[in-house]
Amino acid sequence: MKKHVLPLTMIGLLILAWILAFPKLPEQMPIHWDVNGEANGFASKLNAMFSTLGIMVILYLSMVFLPKVDPRKTNYKYFSKSYNIILNAILGVLFVINILMLANAIGYDVPIGSIGPLVVGIIFMILGNYMPQVRSNFFIGIRTPWTLSSDEVWKKTHRAASKIFFFGGLVMILATFAPVSWKVPVLFTVIALTIVAPYIYSYLLFKRNL
Structure with a gap:
């Protein structure tokens, strides 16, 4: 039960924040x-309230129940700690974004444009730090036809x-302080590399192991 305390606390605090801020919010908010x-x-x-809270609730419920229906559910016990850290990190970022959005709508001067790359960069760094510990499964990680067909390809990918x-993520964080034109x-370069490079690498590893 302890692993549920932090995510449920964040969701509960966010519900409370929305309730307290709701009377002060404009009818149309950014x-x-x-x-x-x-x-x-x-x-x-x-x-805005139902959609943003809904995203957090759906994400939490998905991360709790998906391992129970994964055909490789026995693998989750080998990276349960990392799995929970990734879940809490993503929920934490969503929590912060919601609080900043509420503050902005109420009238506080929040530099949302600068915070965006910072938030995405933090998520990427957390994912990168714990990705090597993730075992083969169908719901989280680099799931390509080649990683799912070979534990060795999964691990090396x-x-x-x-590292990517x-x-x-570090580059994204540094981009927060770069000129707007950069x-x-x-952002597009880093996101493209993180999507394309592991996909291609997993294919090359698989072909090499044939």
Whole structure:
């Protein structure tokens, strides 16, 4: 039960924050910003509340129940600690984003555009740090046809991907302090590398092991 305390506490605190802030929120509030910090997406405060809280609740429930239906569920016991850390880290980032969004809607000057790359970078670094410990499964990690068909390919791919994610996240964090014109190219480059490179690497490993 201890592993559920932190995520449920974050969800409970966020519900409380929304309840307290709700009367002070404008009817239409910003929920998305570009890299310049300009709001480019809006929603009614009721829709914003249900959608943002819903994402956290669905994510938590998914991470709790998906291992129970995974055909390789026995592997989860080998990386349960890392699994919970990844879940709490992602929920923590969503919690912070929600609090900043509420603060911005109430009227506080929150530099959302600068915080975006920082938040994504932190997630990438956390994923990179714990990725080598993730065992073969169907729901989390680099799931390609080649990693799922070979434990060796899975292990080597995740070791390589962990470095890509970690240093990619570090670059994203540093991009927070870069000129605005640099942020979009940096973000797209890092995201593209983290998606494409492990996929190609897993295929090359598989072909080499044939």
